[in-house]
Amino acid sequence: MRLAVAVDRPLHLVVRGGAVIMSRLAAAFPRLTVIETSAFLKTVNRQQAELTAGGAVAWRSSPTDSAGALDALLAKNWEIVAASHRSSLDMPLSPAVG
Secondary structure: OHHHHHOOOOEEEEEOOOOOHHHHHHHHHEEEEOOOOOHHHHOOOOEEEOOOOOOEEEEEEEOOOOOOHHHHHHHHHHHHHHHHHHHHOOOOOOOOOO
């Protein structure tokens, strides 16, 4: 956080992970890109995300019949993880595609 204050220009921070401190990072840096990998890794391991009452993500087993079913599971997992991050930041999220 000291770096954001010490540099005399706006910085764009890129982090992998960091959900626990994301709100602090977003407050310190004018632009923040979070590389979210948990949704993908959990999908590969056939886990489905669920949003808890407190806004956190819980994971449960979700066996699939084919690899094609993973596309739908990944889309659902990303939406739930993004909703969790969105609620912790109280701002819209836009996924990087490509």
